[in-house]
Amino acid sequence: MKHPFSSYRKLFPILERTAQLSSCSQSALSLPVRGAIDDYLEVWLQRGADWGYWMEQVELARAEFARMINAKPDDVAVLGSVSDAASSIASALTFEGDRREIVTTTLDFPSLCHVWLAQQPRGAKVRFVQAEAGSTRTTAQIAEAVDARTALVSVSQACYYDGQIIDIATTGRAAREQGAVQFVDAYQSAGSIAIDVRAQEVDMLATGAQKYLLGIPGIAFLYVRPELAQRLTPKVTGWFGRVNPFSFDPEHLDFADGAARFNTGTPPMMCASVARASMSLLNEIGIPSIEAYLAELSAVALEEAARLGLSVASPATPAAKGANTAIRIPNAAEVEARMLQSGYVVSARNDVIRVAPHFYNTADEVVGALRELTRLTQ
Template sequence: MEHLPQRYRQLFPTLQTHTVLASCSQSALAEPVSRAIKDYHDSLLLMGTNWNEAIEKTESARNEFAKLIGAEPNEIAIVPSVSDVLVTVASSLSGFRKKHVVYTEMDFPAVSHVWQAQSDYTVSVIPVIDGGLHLKQYEKDITDETVLTCVPHVHYRDGFVQDVKAIAEMAKKKGSLLFVDAYQSAGHIPIDVKEWGVDMLAAGTRKYLLGIPGMAFLYVRKELADALKPKSSAWFGRNGFDAAYATGARRFQTGTPAFISVYAAALALSLLNHIGVSRIRDHVKTICSDARQYAAEKGLQLAAQAGRQPGLVAIRDERASETAALLKKKKVICAPWDTLLRLAPHFYNTKDELRHAIDEIAAVFSAR
């Protein structure tokens, strides 16, 4: 699969001078995406207004994300961030009799922040056991009183991938809705919301989706969306200036989107769909497998067992932020988190780049 980076690396100017392995935090910026951002700027600078064009770009981004996850465009809402999504989703469930919510220790901290702030709900937190989450834990903690189960598709710390379809089947048996945080998977792991039986799914644009901050997407299954009435909804979630909710997931929208991020997302998603996420998955999985083996040979300690993190190489380091700062001086960009150095490649990265980063990490460790 090395032909992928050979074919597309020229689209990413940063790769000419840096080794960029931080897609779990911020992917490298593609030159066509940069041009799309400039197009937004220039349209204001030279024409004074670009409302109609921006609305067209918004619909293009919506359509491309729907294609990426196997959804219909009317099942996609354009939102500011995944954190905003969680607040809006919480507000939409107030009419349900059931008031129990389940989430996991693998969820991004924002999930806990939102649900702990909801005084009307009781929560259960599924713990991590032996570095993972197990289906029997979901079976125990999801009850007949659970209104929503929140799960990450991929763990932000070490790349642990969950079987979303199996969890969805279990949640459905208990009468619980399923919300999936796909921020760490969308763009490099194939997603099929219909096949998996997902009720809601959210992802932002700045990581593996090749975009910039300020924009995210929310999928809501069409049969569910029209039954929900989010309290956090405004004119972009209504039928024009009418007070009535828009149909489908659009009712979860609030105000004017960050159009500059929309321009970037429309182009970036088009590029990902053109390449194909299955091809990206295969390439990333191959070079990460090689990197984990190489890191072990160098005596580095990995955060999880081989095979459980196909798209991420997480190396244990008590001084991860310090190491990352030293690597940055050597033009190697990774994503530290707490006591982990995360190497997160994309389709534009090569096996040799990952090995180079591991060599530099080993050199830092040896110098201590």
């Protein structure tokens, strides 16, 4: 298979010696990201403190993310993690009367499920859809679970465990028809799957920079549909959620318009510098092109896994999954360490090894990783 992004591989030095196939956990370090870190440290070293530079990086990162999902920068808040974003949203919701349910699935990332479960003392009732690894029915199961009792639908667009895709337009429509709203966890999809929050009519969507966005942990982006944002008042807040953070008024609480009301404390400046650089690279290439190429790599992975007789936890068709192809391995953590010694960075989760390439990877690297996995587990 011809590599359409071969000219970009030189930006990822680790690929000269190691095949990093762990974007579901941490993508490879690029030279633009390394440069952004070095620039931040140099400014700190030379100027001591430069608030204007810091805030410029935050705004540039916000703008790059907005561009990626077809939103306006004002519709995006900047927080520390997706858990923080979800907690802020949860604090703004009420669970009263007959509308108390939060619908999620047993394959959503536990951190988000824990946020929703923490709302039970406030009256929330969490309803878990029993999702199965490798299934293509989870979207329909979620839609069927939504009814007049639903306050919030929480979905992972791509599952952290097996990579299965949820059609967020379909689940979002089911929520709207019942008067509920939807929260989308895009941590395993943003940067590898094209997202258009307007076309898909997304209410709320959050992601962090560490995985397919090519960045580091410590920063998250929260999109909130403008009309919805104006109706919500978070109880989790900080000085950057104010109309004018620099009024330094301790005695009055107001909330900024739009998504800015979900900002909390001082934003993660260095992480923003990294995210600005990493997302700029992704936007330069174009997410639709990346998504198409990763679907080809998924086809390669599924075909090779079948030929090798590996047990695949992911859906059996590329269209039903993201870049992550999960292979069932009982001693996954141990095998992950042995794979690294063999020159392959993969990611273990419970009883699976996840082979999760990005645009910079080749079909040969995917095939090589699966063959080495087979060798180590025979």
